[in-house]
Amino acid sequence: MIEVKNLVKEFKVGSNVFKAVNDVSFTVNQGEIFGIIGLSGAGKSTLVRCLNRLEEPTSGTIKIDGKIITSLNQKELLEERKDIGMIFQSFNLFDQKTVYKNIAYPLELLKMPKDKIEDRVNELLEFVDLMDKKNSYPAEISGGQKQRVAIARAIATEPKLLLSDEGTSALDPANTKQILELLKKVVKELNMTIVMITHQMEVAKDICDRIAVMENGKIIEENTVEELFRNPRHKRTLSFIENLKESDDEFLWNPEDFKGKLIRITYDDNTSKEPILSDIVKKFDSSINLIQGKINKVTDKSIGYMIVEVIGDYQELGRILDYLEEKNIKAEVL
Numbered sequence: 287m288i289e290v291k292n293l294v295k296e297f298k299v300g301s302n303v304f305k306a307v308n309d310v311s312f313t314v315n316q317g318e319i320f321g322i323i324g325l326s327g328a329g330k331s332t333l334v335r336c337l338n339r340l341e342e343p344t345s346g347t348i349k350i351d352g353k354i355i356t357s358l359n360q361k362e363l364l365e366e367r368k369d370i371g372m373i374f375q376s377f378n379l380f381d382q383k384t385v386y387k388n389i390a391y392p393l394e395l396l397k398m399p400k401d402k403i404e405d406r407v408n409e410l411l412e413f414v415d416l417m418d419k420k421n422s423y424p425a426e427i428s429g430g431q432k433q434r435v436a437i438a439r440a441i442a443t444e445p446k447l448l449l450s451d452e453g454t455s456a457l458d459p460a461n462t463k464q465i466l467e468l469l470k471k472v473v474k475e476l477n478m479t480i481v482m483i484t485h486q487m488e489v490a491k492d493i494c495d496r497i498a499v500m501e502n503g504k505i506i507e508e509n510t511v512e513e514l515f516r517n518p519r520h521k522r523t524l525s526f527i528e529n530l531k532e533s534d535d536e537f538l539w540n541p542e543d544f545k546g547k548l549i550r551i552t553y554d555d556n557t558s559k560e561p562i563l564s565d566i567v568k569k570f571d572s573s574i575n576l577i578q579g580k581i582n583k584v585t586d587k588s589i590g591y592m593i594v595e596v597i598g599d600y601q602e603l604g605r606i607l608d609y610l611e612e613k614n615i616k617a618e619v620l
């Protein structure tokens with residue numbers, strides 16, 4: 287669906303040139319929710335705004351649904367933008383227009399007949415569950431409702447791609463959840479593809495199929511959500527994941543304080559259903575103490591870890607680690 291190759295966006299800052307996006311390449315498949323996560327200033331907004339050329343890329347190519355976006359002239363670009371919807375952190379609604387008029391706006395631009403516009407807006411109001419707010423003004427509705435209006439407006443012309451620039455960042459957790467559910471519905475029922483940027487891993491893990499981690503203008507790691515959680519390769523990725531576990535005190539454990547050895551076992555949807563601990567107790571001459579465990583629900587899968595104390599001799603510990611490796615279960619001695 288999307289193919290980005292060697293994308294660069296430079297800004298002139300005084301006499302210097304600053305690369306906000308620095309040689310970025312990635313692909314997004316049709317029907318996927320692709321997340322780009324990074325700290326403030328990582329280059330996420332610039333990257334996503336390059337996709338519909340709200341920012342003009344300095345070099346590189348962007349292909350969306352077979353069209354080379356980076357080669358289009360202004361007229362072709364305006365035409366193509368009808369296929370790319372966008373939502374923003376600040377909703378960007380017209381304050382002087384009602385909810386109905388906000389959603390109708392892109393259809394009016396297309397010069398759609400009035401009765402057709404009315405049918406379509408009513409359909410969209412049903413879809414985002416806001417029929418009762420049809421005649422309200424943005425100032426009269428909540429943040430979550432504003433974003434639902436913005437989503438209805440963004441998908442009004444039936445684009446193939448929806449870009450979300452921190453679409454849930456201004457919302458409280460309950461409204462965030464509602465908007466994420468709505469975005470999932472957009473993909474499932476309307477067969478759309480979503481590229482979303484966020485600085486919140488709790489948002490990305492709930493909704494994305496794949497995540498790219500961005501830092502200093504570069505994509506430093508990219509993977510499926512499950513694999514990213516199971517096996518984060520970069521320190522920044524790890525810190526995003528660790529921030530999710532704020533309530534965890536995993537790292538307060540000092541392995542030196544234990545008689546045996548502490549092992550951290552990471553498990554996924556398949557292995558979490560296996561009786562790993564009882565297997566080890568049965569097969570090996572060691573005692574096992576469960577110290578701590580946690581399961582993160584990542585999209586519809588369970589990814590988790592447990593920390594166990596193994597009391598036995600070194601050779602037996604080695605055999606246990608070999609056994610876990612054989613079963614494809616990631617284990618490390620702390």
Ligand SMILES: Nc1ncnc2c1ncn2[C@@H]1O[C@H](COP(=O)(O)OP(=O)(O)OP(=O)(O)O)[C@@H](O)[C@H]1O
Pocket residue numbers: 297298299304306324325326327328329330331332333485
């Ligand atoms: N028009 C511009 N002129 C100069 N520098 C810019 C411009 N736009 C963005 N930048 C710089 O590019 C870098 C990336 O900005 P960008 O907004 O893409 O980051 P971000 O990851 O989206 O962060 P945030 O979440 O804070 O928006 C920042 O250092 C920013 O200051």
